[in-house]
Amino acid sequence: MAQVTLKNVAKVYDKKIRAVEDVNIQITDGEFLVFVGPSGCGKSTTLRMIAGLEEISEGTISIGDHVVNDVHPKDRDIAMVFQNYALYPHMTVYKNMAFGLMLRKLPREKIDKLVRDAAKLLDIAHLLDRKPKALSGGQRQRVALGRAIVREPAVFLFDEPLSNLDAKLRATTRTELKKLHARLKTTTIYVTHDQIEAMTLGDRIVVMSDGRVQQIDTPLNVYKRPANRFVGAFVGATPMNFLEGILESADGRFFFVAGETARIALPAEFSSALADHIGNTLSLGFRPSAMREASPADPQDERITLRTILVEPLGKNADVSCEFPDGTHVLARIDAREDFPVNADVQFTLEMKHVHIFEPGEFGANLVHPPADILAPAAV
Ligand SMILES: Nc1ncnc2c1ncn2[C@@H]1O[C@H](COP(=O)(O)OP(=O)(O)O)[C@@H](O)[C@H]1O
Ligand SMILES: [Mg+2]
Structure with a gap:
């Protein structure tokens, strides 16, 4: 050994x-x-x-x-x-x-x-x-x-x-x-x-x-x-979805704004990590499993509207291929149901605690959920 x-x-x-x-x-x-x-x-x-x-x-x-x-x-x-x-x-x-x-x-x-x-x-x-x-x-x-x-x-x-x-x-x-x-x-x-x-x-x-x-x-x-x-x-059974956008701040809150496509309110927990990035281009990353069909109780600004293209039933779940109006592809893994609408505009809710925000570029750093050793340096 x-x-x-x-x-x-x-x-x-x-x-x-x-x-x-x-x-x-x-x-x-x-x-x-x-x-x-x-x-x-x-x-x-x-x-x-x-x-x-x-x-x-x-x-x-x-x-x-x-x-x-x-x-x-x-x-x-x-x-x-x-x-x-x-x-x-x-x-x-x-x-x-x-x-x-x-x-x-x-x-x-x-x-x-x-x-x-x-x-x-x-x-x-x-x-x-x-x-x-x-x-x-x-x-x-x-x-x-x-x-x-x-x-x-x-x-x-x-x-x-x-x-x-x-x-x-x-x-x-x-x-x-x-x-x-x-x-x-x-x-x-x-x-x-x-x-x-x-x-x-x-x-x-x-x-x-x-x-x-x-x-x-x-x-x-x-x-x-x-x-x-x-x-x-790279990691994860289904690839992460990415959306390019700009970080905006209004009324003491942060928003991720992807052109005409989406304006997503970010949780207060992200604020300190994002404070230095206002006005910057960033990318929002979320796994298919971090999405679900919106229910009326979900806050409007945590929802995104997508065109559904194809549904693949997996048993308990279903994978839904979707597109934003600008053509950006998104995969959603949702609870399966029989009559899920295809070729329709459907609202999905993002589970914000599973949403990541990366700096630009292929190796852009994770700003809001960085690896633990960066949060708690060895020197502490
Ligand atoms: N004997 C070699 N001579 C020159 N380049 C090599 C040689 N072996 C590997 N490489 C290069 O080194 C890089 C890493 O290769 P490798 O370690 O085999 O990758 P992996 O195992 O991750 O697929 C590649 O770009 C490959 O082309
Ligand atoms: Mg090899």
């Missing part, structure tokens, strides 16, 4: 491509940490630097108490599972799992116990005599996992290990990985582009974009308090 620390880590490919920039993270002993972000944002590069498969261009990486920048991968006490798990086709499952240990010249009885224990844990004990070609995709992935487990490493590294599985198997294997971690409690660093996988697996998640860390926090905190507009848009 070990903690893993990245300090000012950067990766420069070919002396010019800065693929990863200034990453600082302390992964605690036993933690399940997930790197998540769109393709090309630097997740695999970061993981490969931890594994020792890529040289660290700048900064230091420590595993336990040791700086490992110059330590060979096989001496880092890690085990890695990739998307393409590449089992040895001519070897049985048993041999696939035992092979690394045999190379390390462990006693035969010790190897046998490790392999059988891991096989039992992964529910593949009945497959030990088979060759990989006689296994399903999910079973092969378990064997790859088994091969990592028998090494009893201080740290597991996973790079999109579920990407080759179909949706159903991906979901069940995900659950099993989480159970496995709960039993083994081995420090785990996991890379995925799938934000649902990140949210469900991670004790904490690291959201990356363009080689930079955008936010590190628990899944729920990242969801509730996205550090910036990018994180708000």
Whole structure:
């Protein structure tokens, strides 16, 4: 078991491509940490630097108490599972799992116990005599996992290990990985582009974009308090809606004014965070689930009027695709009902406590629900 620390880590490919920039993270002993972000944002590069498969261009990486920048991968006490798990086709499952240990010249009885224990844990004990070609995709992935487990490493590294599985198997294997971690409690660093996988697996998640860390926090905190507009848009089962507008102040209250489209009264709790931004262009972000059909009791200036285009029933809820008169698209997730009007102007109410206001630009900071560590600096 070990903690893993990245300090000012950067990766420069070919002396010019800065693929990863200034990453600082302390992964605690036993933690399940997930790197998540769109393709090309630097997740695999970061993981490969931890594994020792890529040289660290700048900064230091420590595993336990040791700086490992110059330590060979096989001496880092890690085990890695990739998307393409590449089992040895001519070897049985048993041999696939035992092979690394045999190379390390462990006693035969010790190897046998490790392999059988891991096989039992992964529910593949009945497959030990088979060759990989006689296994399903999910079973092969378990064997790859088994091969990592028998090494009893201080740290597991996973790079999109579920990407080759179909949706159903991906979901069940995900659950099993989480159970496995709960039993083994081995420090785990996991890379995925799938934000649902990140949210469900991670004790904490690291959201990356363009080689930079955008936010590190628990899944729920990242969801509730996205550090910036990018994180708000990336995390969450349905994308956040955004509306561009100007912050106005009148009669001691703040309003978000999006041209002719909407004039939304903002709650008093937002005032101190927004005081320096009056007259500025900002963007209002709200998740589909922060909207509901307006009821007569809702304040008029917390409502928006939208043209409904399409309704997708989901069971308990329904997703309604809507448009503002200027064509801005908005998705609403509402309580389902049979006779919901389509091609009609419908009033929705915004639940203001779930509304975010971001500074302009793709990485504009969240002004009203910033991450907790910004609200309560360590110095306090
Ligand atoms: N061996 C390499 N040489 C040059 N550029 C690379 C190399 N590997 C990755 N990159 C670049 O580094 C960036 C990050 O890649 P990667 O870490 O693979 O992203 P991710 O895993 O998040 O999809 C990308 O722009 C990619 O093109
Ligand atoms: Mg990758």
